[in-house]
Amino acid sequence: DTAVSQTPKYLVTQMGNDKSIKCEQNLGHDTMYWYKQDSKKFLKIMFSYNNKELIINETVPNRFSPKSPDKAHLNLHINSLELGDSAVYFCASSKSGISYEQYFGPGTRLTVT
Amino acid sequence: QQQVKQSPQSLIVQKGGISIINCAYENTAFDYFPWYQQFPGKGPALLIAIRPDVSEKKEGRFTISFNKSAKQFSLHIMDSQPGDSATYFCAASSNSNSGYALNFGKGTSLLVTP
Numbered sequence: 001d002t003a004v005s006q007t008p009k010y011l012v013t014q015m016g017n018d019k020s021i022k023c024e025q026n027l028g029h030d031t032m033y034w035y036k037q038d039s040k041k042f043l044k045i046m047f048s049y050n051n052k053e054l055i056i057n058e059t060v061p062n063r064f065s066p067k068s069p070d071k072a073h074l075n076l077h078i079n080s081l082e083l084g085d086s087a088v089y090f091c092a093s094s095k096s097g098i099s100y101e102q103y104f105g106p107g108t109r110l111t112v113t
Numbered sequence: 114q115q116q117v118k119q120s121p122q123s124l125i126v127q128k129g130g131i132s133i134i135n136c137a138y139e140n141t142a143f144d145y146f147p148w149y150q151q152f153p154g155k156g157p158a159l160l161i162a163i164r165p166d167v168s169e170k171k172e173g174r175f176t177i178s179f180n181k182s183a184k185q186f187s188l189h190i191m192d193s194q195p196g197d198s199a200t201y202f203c204a205a206s207s208n209s210n211s212g213y214a215l216n217f218g219k220g221t222s223l224l225v226t227p
Binding site (some may be wrong): 004031040041043056058090094096100102103104105106107110 | 145147149151154155157159202203206208213215219220
């Protein structure tokens, strides 16, 4: 059973397009995150959602918007894609409270041409 | 601004040796320090984590040493195996205004030679 899943695994698209990445977790967690891993493998937080509320919004372009239809899902929408958006995007989830343990999905490699 | 600094960037260790990766942080509000292991094409996997109320935590061949006064922590991999070859990330987090987001180090690429 996959704990945190993402679709698609690979996404190749042209500049200016709009795309979405989906994330689902079956761990019963109440907080979900999106991280971006750049070409140098640096991981940086983009967003997190707790009980459907955005609690982090780092300095990412407003072309990126997270959407959470329920606690188990956090999708990432990206408008007007740019070359610099090429990266691997990871979804993660955790249970708030005592444990901060975050579990990551397999990642989505986005290539913008 | 890099909140967690990690070194070395890369590390080569012979099979059976000890791999040591070091991290330092500045934010004294951090109260959770995990290590993640990432294989190529995979997501980061939680390896071991520590809180600042203890100085050491051991799980199998993996040990975290934590020095609160120096604001440093390290990962020791005993009896390193070729299967341990991966990228390792330290991170730090706190229950603050920024939620539980992990602040990652830049990663260490570990190669264990046979």
